Amino acid sequence: MDEFASIHHWTGARQSAEWQQRRGVVLGIGDDTAIVDVGLAEEGVAAPKRMLLAVDTMVETVHFNDATMREEDIGYKALAANVSDIAAMGGVPLHALVSVSVPRAWGPERMRRLYDGLYACAERYGVAVIGGDTTSSPEHLVIAVTVTGTVEAALALRRSSAMPGDAVFVTGAVGMAAAGLHALLAQRVDGAAEAAHPIIVQAHRRPAPSVRAGRLLAAHGLGCHALNDVSDGLASEAWEIAEASGVRVVLHETELPRSGSMAAYASETGMDPLEWMLYGGEDYALLGTIDKTSVIAALELFRKEGIPFFLIGEIEAGDAAVELVRARAAGVSHSGKQEKRVQLAKRGYNHFKR
Structure with missing residues (x-):
């Protein structure tokens, strides 16, 4: 033809x-x-x-x-x-x-x-x-x-509008697409990965853009300030918000939403699910910040709509940075000390990284 x-x-x-x-x-x-x-x-x-x-x-x-x-x-x-x-x-x-x-x-x-x-x-x-x-x-x-x-015109949401005191949220589990890609590359027999791990393979092949979530955040007066989609990894998108807004993004490891399918596959293969969650990308959930006074209203609206909404951190004043509050190790006493913070590397998928 x-x-x-x-x-x-x-x-x-x-x-x-x-x-x-x-x-x-x-x-x-x-x-x-x-x-x-x-x-x-x-x-x-x-x-x-x-x-x-x-x-x-x-x-x-x-x-x-x-x-x-x-x-x-x-x-x-x-x-x-x-x-x-x-x-x-x-x-x-x-x-x-x-x-x-x-x-x-x-x-x-x-x-x-x-x-x-x-x-x-x-x-x-x-x-x-x-x-x-x-x-x-x-x-x-x-x-x-x-x-x-x-x-x-008055409702467009940008990366550059995060404010100190905001809560940080994400509208779905992260790391699933990266886990699906790992499964597909690891199990080269045609159809093997799809049969064994259908949920994470589907997440990689057909990710679901969060259009309805974006409209709820824009049009319902929920106090959403900054918004980004998780295409290059949670850490990378958080860095984009931090740099565009001139703030520090603080994420809590224990609050990051994990898919049971992803966690099970990580355990099966000995992989670290946090690596997929922070740096995998292509999940297309929305990462954003919201005025803390609007959190309850947002949680209730998203619950009624049947859309996930997870609170995973907060915004602090300071130089642009993304930090992760690490989970305490089991059986370790911290004697009332703060949990350890680590700065997350500014990486995700980068076409020109050598």
Whole structure:
């Protein structure tokens, strides 16, 4: 198939015209430029609104390979990464532009399955796929997705707004995606990891952006100050908040939420789950800070919505830093002394670290 036939094969009849019109799409896939009416893009949201824009790229052998991801999972995750960035602003994702560079090894049906996963994510989060670009690639697949969204001008949540005295929270367990990747790489027999550890493998292959949590934090007057998504690891995201806000982030080891599936797999393999939790990434839970006077209201609202909400630390005045209060060792008396604090390394996934 030529370029245009391929695009039609991958994208044709995936989303009805009526469905796209509800997202404000005037002209979608077919022309070189899409047309979107932002004023009609989200019903029930009062103006003024701000447009949000996010882009993410996934490269074969860097972000995924045949041992860890199926074609459908690659498409799903490529869109989910951007949806998560919109969620971290408290916004609503609306539209996606998808660019792919396709090598010969990725024939029409492999690409069709990739788009199956991408559209599954789009349907779950209400995203209209409205265009993109297609080129050839000499060796590896590259997929780049740009997502637009909106948020009320007064409600956008940033990394730079944490304040001393805030409580620190996270909206889900962390470390699961990293544990899933470890399992996939360790158990190379096709399907073995998925059969033995389905929950953590699913967490790696199809992480769930926290769009509803972001909207609750933005739109319900909960006193949320700073927000970030856990894409590169909890420690890395905490450092981003600390540096952007000029504060010290203090996390408590005993309060960090651990998945039972992750903890069981760590015990089975002799791995340290804290390493996955702090430095693994790709969980897409939201890490943020909230006025302590709003904590009870936030806990109650999230409980009613059935969304996790864990208090894991606090914000202190001081030079930008991230510290972890370590758990006491069993049977060790501290004679009333403070538990030991350690500064967390400013690391997570870094493409250019040598």
